[in-house]
Amino acid sequence: MGIVGAYSTKYELRSEKEAWDMLREVVEGVMKSVEKGVDGSDIDLVIVANFSDRFGGLIHTAPLVASLAKARRAKGLRVENACASGGTAILLAWTLLKSGLARNALVVGFEKMSYQPTASEANEVLSLAAHPDEIVTGASFTSLYALIAKAYMDAYGAREEDLALVAVKNHENGLRNPLAAIRRKVTVEDVMKSPYISWPLKLLDCSPLTDGAVAVILSSEPRKFTDTPVYIRGMALSHDLPGLFERPDITSLIAVRNAAEEALRIAGVEVKDVDVFEVHDAFTIAEIVIYEMLGLARKGEGVKLIREGVTLFTGEKPVNPSGGLKSKGHPVGATGIGMVAELFWQLRGEAGEHQVKGAELGLMENHGGTGSTAVVAVLSR
Amino acid sequence: MGIVGAYSTKYELRSEKEAWDMLREVVEGVMKSVEKGVDGSDIDLVIVANFSDRFGGLIHTAPLVASLAKARRAKGLRVENACASGGTAILLAWTLLKSGLARNALVVGFEKMSYQPTASEANEVLSLAAHPDEIVTGASFTSLYALIAKAYMDAYGAREEDLALVAVKNHENGLRNPLAAIRRKVTVEDVMKSPYISWPLKLLDCSPLTDGAVAVILSSEPRKFTDTPVYIRGMALSHDLPGLFERPDITSLIAVRNAAEEALRIAGVEVKDVDVFEVHDAFTIAEIVIYEMLGLARKGEGVKLIREGVTLFTGEKPVNPSGGLKSKGHPVGATGIGMVAELFWQLRGEAGEHQVKGAELGLMENHGGTGSTAVVAVLSR
Numbered sequence: 001m002g003i004v005g006a007y008s009t010k011y012e013l014r015s016e017k018e019a020w021d022m023l024r025e026v027v028e029g030v031m032k033s034v035e036k037g038v039d040g041s042d043i044d045l046v047i048v049a050n051f052s053d054r055f056g057g058l059i060h061t062a063p064l065v066a067s068l069a070k071a072r073r074a075k076g077l078r079v080e081n082a083c084a085s086g087g088t089a090i091l092l093a094w095t096l097l098k099s100g101l102a103r104n105a106l107v108v109g110f111e112k113m114s115y116q117p118t119a120s121e122a123n124e125v126l127s128l129a130a131h132p133d134e135i136v137t138g139a140s141f142t143s144l145y146a147l148i149a150k151a152y153m154d155a156y157g158a159r160e161e162d163l164a165l166v167a168v169k170n171h172e173n174g175l176r177n178p179l180a181a182i183r184r185k186v187t188v189e190d191v192m193k194s195p196y197i198s199w200p201l202k203l204l205d206c207s208p209l210t211d212g213a214v215a216v217i218l219s220s221e222p223r224k225f226t227d228t229p230v231y232i233r234g235m236a237l238s239h240d241l242p243g244l245f246e247r248p249d250i251t252s253l254i255a256v257r258n259a260a261e262e263a264l265r266i267a268g269v270e271v272k273d274v275d276v277f278e279v280h281d282a283f284t285i286a287e288i289v290i291y292e293m294l295g296l297a298r299k300g301e302g303v304k305l306i307r308e309g310v311t312l313f314t315g316e317k318p319v320n321p322s323g324g325l326k327s328k329g330h331p332v333g334a335t336g337i338g339m340v341a342e343l344f345w346q347l348r349g350e351a352g353e354h355q356v357k358g359a360e361l362g363l364m365e366n367h368g369g370t371g372s373t374a375v376v377a378v379l380s381r
Numbered sequence: 382m383g384i385v386g387a388y389s390t391k392y393e394l395r396s397e398k399e400a401w402d403m404l405r406e407v408v409e410g411v412m413k414s415v416e417k418g419v420d421g422s423d424i425d426l427v428i429v430a431n432f433s434d435r436f437g438g439l440i441h442t443a444p445l446v447a448s449l450a451k452a453r454r455a456k457g458l459r460v461e462n463a464c465a466s467g468g469t470a471i472l473l474a475w476t477l478l479k480s481g482l483a484r485n486a487l488v489v490g491f492e493k494m495s496y497q498p499t500a501s502e503a504n505e506v507l508s509l510a511a512h513p514d515e516i517v518t519g520a521s522f523t524s525l526y527a528l529i530a531k532a533y534m535d536a537y538g539a540r541e542e543d544l545a546l547v548a549v550k551n552h553e554n555g556l557r558n559p560l561a562a563i564r565r566k567v568t569v570e571d572v573m574k575s576p577y578i579s580w581p582l583k584l585l586d587c588s589p590l591t592d593g594a595v596a597v598i599l600s601s602e603p604r605k606f607t608d609t610p611v612y613i614r615g616m617a618l619s620h621d622l623p624g625l626f627e628r629p630d631i632t633s634l635i636a637v638r639n640a641a642e643e644a645l646r647i648a649g650v651e652v653k654d655v656d657v658f659e660v661h662d663a664f665t666i667a668e669i670v671i672y673e674m675l676g677l678a679r680k681g682e683g684v685k686l687i688r689e690g691v692t693l694f695t696g697e698k699p700v701n702p703s704g705g706l707k708s709k710g711h712p713v714g715a716t717g718i719g720m721v722a723e724l725f726w727q728l729r730g731e732a733g734e735h736q737v738k739g740a741e742l743g744l745m746e747n748h749g750g751t752g753s754t755a756v757v758a759v760l761s762r
Contacts, residue, residue, distance in 0.1 A: 020513040052434050053509050059433060060463035060510035063620040063753040067627075075618045076754075077469050078461040082441035088458050099480045128434055129441035132401040237456045239444040246448075372444040373457075 002222030002229030011329035019056030040070030082368030086336025087375030110213035131243030164191035174323025181329030210329030234267030336366030383603030383610030400437030421451030463749030467717025468756025491594035512624035545572035555704025562710030591710030615648030717747035
């Protein structure tokens with residue numbers, strides 16, 4: 001079971017394209033990306049990931065995508081697990097293919113967040129993925145992650161300047177990625193001077209509202225379609241209690257840890273073996289906590305990795321060479337599939353200017369809510 | 382693999398409950414419905430069906446439902462296939478259980494359509510499930526089904542009064558079902574006098590906007606949980622081209638026919654063997670076309686079945702003893718799961734006043750859009 005093709009629109013803050021245009025573009029693009037050719041009749045499974053129809057105005061997209069691909073035999077559905085929708089879609093495709101229930105899957109994720117006229121309205125839609133008892137308080141994900149940041153800073157002596165380093169790194173990386181939505185160098189000073197959204201998180205600690213779509217094709221006979229497939233060696237999904245208020249320790253994202261442990265175990269590798277990481281830096285604090293949950297650092301020591309440059313593009317363990325959610329962007333339903341597409345290119349040596357040299361093993365981590373769903377995959381050639 | 386428990390809220394036009402209240406009610410209700418007891422730790426798969434977050438204001442409901450069930454080990458996701466979301470959720474659970482990928486699944490569907498302040502706004506949300514090129518013309522599902530009705534009437538000499546008979550039958554049935562949203566006797570005259578929504582379809586040809594939620598539990602070890610499980614003997618999903626304008630003959634719903642043929646074949650039975658049917662009468666014309674697609678009547682002769690009373694509660698082939706979407710209601714994400722719950726009760730002899738006597742084999746048909754997704758299941762004790 002391997003990935004045989006991938007295509008992404010450019011991620012943009014406000015795309016001129018409708019969601020429907022994006023679907024047409026990525027379905028055509030991914031079919032053409034398959035070197036030995038793929039026909040609609042080869043596709044027997046279609047999975048679409050989309051956070052909300054309020055971000056694009058489309059419902060019932062599975063038969064639409066099947067029809068665009070001329071996949072007349074395919075069976076399809078849309079899946080949603082908030083910001084982990086893309087990862088969930090890949091996981092379901094992988095699960096069904098692995099079990100022989102389908103042979104070739106087309107997985108598409110999209111989000112047109114600028115469908116909402118203002119950022120405030122878009123953020124209101126995003127907030128619906130929190131616990132209902134958080135929603136009624138008017139909490140936003142920025143305010144929820146701000147609680148995590150505050151707790152982490154108090155517990156482990158991290159400073160706002162440390163969080164800023166994640167933004168600096170990922171924006172630096174995004175400069176090398178033509179797909180990235182915000183290709184702009186950012187300094188610690190820029191981050192520190194940007195306005196507070198929810199203390200201690202500032203504008204430049206947050207990933208942007210983004211439009212974009214991505215598609216990949218997975219096959220149980222990958223060599224039929226390409227000589228250089230990329231394989232999912234292990235993959236897992238895990239949940240945590242939905243409300244931050246329900247958890248004993250909000251400086252951990254337990255679902256991320258559990259999904260990572262399971263995915264690595266299935267793959268039969270350790271995190272130290274991984275050469276390149278794409279992770280869910282929806283907020284700068286998240287990336288630091290993710291380091292710890294993946295086992296790249298001990299509890300409370302994730303902040304050292306960013307201080308010491310370990311996760312820089314040129315560091316020992318490059319994290320988010322694509323620019324991550326922070327610079328590349330976060331078109332929610334597309335995000336997890338975009339990570340898989342990025343690793344597909346990285347592991348085939350096709351990532352261009354942001355290619356991590358000699359990358360053989362990659363890991364993607366995609367989570368939803370404040371980590372109540374997490375999906376982790378380990379990939380290699 | 383059998384169904385071991387089921388619970389439904391009462392379907393209502395405007396429930397006082399929030400979507401969140403409904404989820405709590407059905408999760409508690411379904412857990413209690415399992416005779417030998419079920420524990421959260423038994424549940425390892427959670428699937429939620431919901432048409433749109435504009436009908437309830439909740440996103441990321443899978444971890445929420447898992448948490449309500451105290452199913453801490455479960456893996457979950459939400460699925461959407463427009464009005465076939467519920468059927469799709471059951472199909473996915475069945476598929477994963479059958480393949481040994483999960484053991485016990487909690488499947489929940491809900492929709493709070495009155496979350497939209499007006500019927501007009503609710504209908505706008507529903508319309509997003511049409512083909513994008515239909516949406517831009519301002520088409521509603523009533524207008525799209527009106528095209529089907531017009532084509533059917535022209536081709537086969539059916540009259541508006543014939544369509545009305547479906548409403549009369551299903552409202553008569555709904556009188557016997559305490560869960561039904563509209564328990565009111567309706568005559569052909571009532572239907573004929575009701576205002577046109579989109580000629581030839583009148584208000585009483587259309588299923589109502591409804592609030593409701595349903596949950597079922599499926600198990601790969603059903604006898605552990607009940608002595609009287611109900612089994613899914615065959616089940617299938619099929620798609621058609623999404624746009625009515627793309628299809629050679631709009632008096633057929635090809636996906637329904639294909640899904641029914643496949644489900645019956647898997648079950649190893651013929652449609653004539655089925656004792657009780659729950660089908661997707663979102664509009665009266667749909668039920669007549671469904672008769673033909675299921676093989677209960679030849680093409681163009683479905684209308685005879687309703688004229689001759691074959692599908693009455695007291696007829697040879699009772700269709701929609703629950704009242705169907707027309708009288709019981711159509712809380713979209715819940716609908717397909719509600720059909721399965723209804724057949725669970727029918728086949729266990731627990732359907733009370735609307736029990737079809739001696740029913741041993743049941744069939745449910747749930748479709749989305751104008752039939753671009755269809756799900757059919759065959760069930761028995």
